[in-house]
Amino acid sequence: MPQVGIVMGSDSDMPVMAKAADILDKLGVSYEMTIISAHREPDVFFEYAKSAEERGFKVIIAGAGMAAHLPGMCAAIFPLPVIGIPMHTTSLGGRDSLYSIVQMPSGIPVATVAINGGANAGLLAAKILATSDAALLEKLKAYSKELKEQVEAKDAKLKEVGYKEYLANK
Numbered sequence: 001m002p003q004v005g006i007v008m009g010s011d012s013d014m015p016v017m018a019k020a021a022d023i024l025d026k027l028g029v030s031y032e033m034t035i036i037s038a039h040r041e042p043d044v045f046f047e048y049a050k051s052a053e054e055r056g057f058k059v060i061i062a063g064a065g066m067a068a069h070l071p072g073m074c075a076a077i078f079p080l081p082v083i084g085i086p087m088h089t090t091s092l093g094g095r096d097s098l099y100s101i102v103q104m105p106s107g108i109p110v111a112t113v114a115i116n117g118g119a120n121a122g123l124l125a126a127k128i129l130a131t132s133d134a135a136l137l138e139k140l141k142a143y144s145k146e147l148k149e150q151v152e153a154k155d156a157k158l159k160e161v162g163y164k165e166y167l168a169n170k
Contacts, residue, residue, distance in 0.1 A: 001056035004031040004125050007048065008063040009070050011035055013087055016118040017063050020085070023122030027139045029129060032057075038069045045070075049077035059125040062110075063118070065089045068100035071110045081128050083121045084110040 004024060008017045017033065024031050032055075038045045052060060052074075060078055062071035063085040071084030086097030094115035101112045113120040123140075130137040158166050 002030045002032040003056060003058045003129060004029060005048075005052050005057045005060040006031050006033040006063075007060060007070060007074065008033075008035055009037050009039075009065070013063045013065065013085075016085060016087060016116045017061070019118030020061050020122035020125070023119050024126065027122075027126050027136060027143065029126055029136065036070075038073050039067070045073065046077065049074050052078050053080065059083065059128050061085065061121045061125055063087055063121075064101065065094070065097050066091070068097040071101050071112075072104045072108060075104060075108045075110045081125075082110050083124050084112045085117055085121050086112065086115045088116050 006017055006020055006024075008014065021031060021033060034048065036045045036048055049060075057078070057080070059081045060074050061083045062074045064070040065087030066089055068084070068086060071082055075082040084101035086094050086101050088094040089096060098112070098115055101110055104110050111124060113124065123143075126136060126140060130140055161169075
């Protein structure tokens with residue numbers, strides 16, 4: 001049974017939302033990915049959000065651009081954590097999405113990651129789940145260790161070859 005719902009309003013959001021799925025796959029967290037338009041099919045959206053808890057979801061990751069209603073509407077209906085991913089838009093660069101998601105009314109919290117921050121949304125969902133899952137917490141610690149080792153390797157290479165060669169071969 002999926003623990004995380006990944007929902008987006010358009011397939012154009014898929015490249016960003018896939019980054020959340022990739023992180024969840026890496027950590028062994030089950031999820032369900034869905035395309036639902038809160039504006040074009042509100043009845044389908046409401047059923048999705050109302051049934052998410054019954055279906056076992058512990059967290060919903062909702063991506064949205066422009067009007068950015070999906071994360072806030074999920075948070076209004078779903079009683080557990082919702083993470084909003086503001087999508088980069090051509091008109092306002094995603095700031096419109098970001099502002100819309102972070103400015104939810106009192107009582108309707110949505111955790112928000114950076115514009116196009118799919119990977120961090122997946123990590124945040126896993127961290128929320130890890131508060132009651134020791135095995136997942138250990139996987140997150142191992143992931144953090146990998147990140148540290150990657151930075152250390154890059155620094156060692158920089159020190160070995162110098163910045164000009166480092167940039168030339170990047």
